[in-house]
Amino acid sequence: MTTTPRSPRLLLLSTVILAAAGVALLGVQHAQEPPSPASTARATTEANVPPAREPTAGTAPSRTSAASTPSAVESALPPHGEGVAGDPAVQRNLEMAWPADLPSNDERELLAAGRSLLRADATGVGRARWPEVFPDSGQAVAPAFATTRFRIQAAIARRDGSPDKAVVHLVWAGMDRGGTFTDLRITDWFFTRTIKMGAATWTPQPRT
Template identity: 80%
Template sequence: MTTTPRSPRLLLLSTVVLAVAGVALLGAPHGQEPPAPATSSAAHAATDPSASATAPRASQPTVATTPSTASAAAAPSSVLESALPPHGEGVAGDRAVQRSLEAAWPADLPADDERELLTAGRALLRADATGIDRAKWPDVFPDSGQAVAPAFATARFRIQAAIARQGGSPDQAVVHLVWAGMDRGGTFTDLRITDWHFTRTIKKGAATWTPQPRT
C-alpha cells in the first residue's frame, strides 16, 4: 500500500509551529510554564490610562464600605456623641442635637404614643434631676416622700432634645433625652444623655405607657 505524500505547504507550517514552540520553551525560566497570552480585557486595561488608574491592583486588598453589624448596633450614646455639636454651644445648638437624634433613630411609633412618651419622659427626667413632682411616680422614685436635696439646680436645668422610639418589642419603648444642668457643686455640663424605658400596660380598658424604675 502506498501513502499520498504530504503537501509541502503543510510541512512548512508544521515546521514553523514547532520552531516557535521550541523558542518559547527555551526562553521560559526553568520550572515555570510559558506566560499565557493576555486576554482582550487585560490588554485594554494595559493600554487605556483611565482603566489603569481606576482598576484596583490584584495585590492590593479592597476595603469594604458596608458598615458592620456591630457598628450598626452600637449603644445610643456612642452613636449620638459622634454627631453632637461641641460642648458649650448653648441653646443655639439644641436644634442640631434634636436633628442628630432624629437622624440616628427614625420614628417607629404612632404619633399619639410618641407624644405620650415624650411628655412622660421629660417630666421624669426633670423630677429625677431637680426633685420636682417625684411623688407622681412612687414606683419610680421610692424616696419621693422624703426630703431629698436636688442634684441639679432647677434654674440651670434644660432638656436639649428628646425622641421616643420602640424598644425590644411593640409593648416596649424608650425615651432618649439629651439635657444640660448645673450640679450642686456648681459645675454646668451639657449634652448629658439619659434613657427612660416604658412598657405598655392596660388600665381600665385603655392602653397606657408605664415608666420602669432606673437600675
C-alpha cells in the first residue's frame, strides 16, 4: 500500500488541490441559485435601455468577475467523483502548482517509471520488474486496490533539490479491498540519477 509521500512540496500542492476544489464547488452552487425577483426585474428594465456607446479613450473597462473567466474556471479542480472527465483539470492544476524543470527526455522516463511503480504498489501488477523496491515480489501478495478500479488521474516529474534527484508526483483513484472508492489520492516516488552500462538512468529509491 502506498505510504505518506516525503516531498516537501506535498503540503503546498495538497492545499492548492483542496482550495481549488472548494472554489469549484462554491462556483457550481452559486451558478445553480435561481435569480431573485429584484434581479429579474432589473434585467427586464435594462433590456429596454438602448445600447450604450462605445467607450471613449481613457474610459476604464467594466470589471468581470474572476470566477466567470475561462482561466479561473479551467484552473478549478473537479469535485470528488467526477470521473475520467475531470482528470485533465487535475493535470492542469498540478502543472500550474509545480512548473516543469527537467529535460523532456528525463521527464518522460521518470513519468513512465513512476506510473509503473504506483500501479505495482497499489495493485501488485508488475512488482517483479522492481525487485529493489518490492523485495517481496516473488511472494503472493494480496493487492491493496482492485486492478479494474485503479486509475492515474495526473502525474508530473520534477527535480528534487538537485539535477541528480527527482520526484514523480502522482494523483490517482482506486477502490480498496473494503470496496471504498476514493479519488485525488497522492503518492510520490523518488529517484536518483545513476550510470549503468555507460548511460545515465533514473533509479527509484526504496520506501523507508
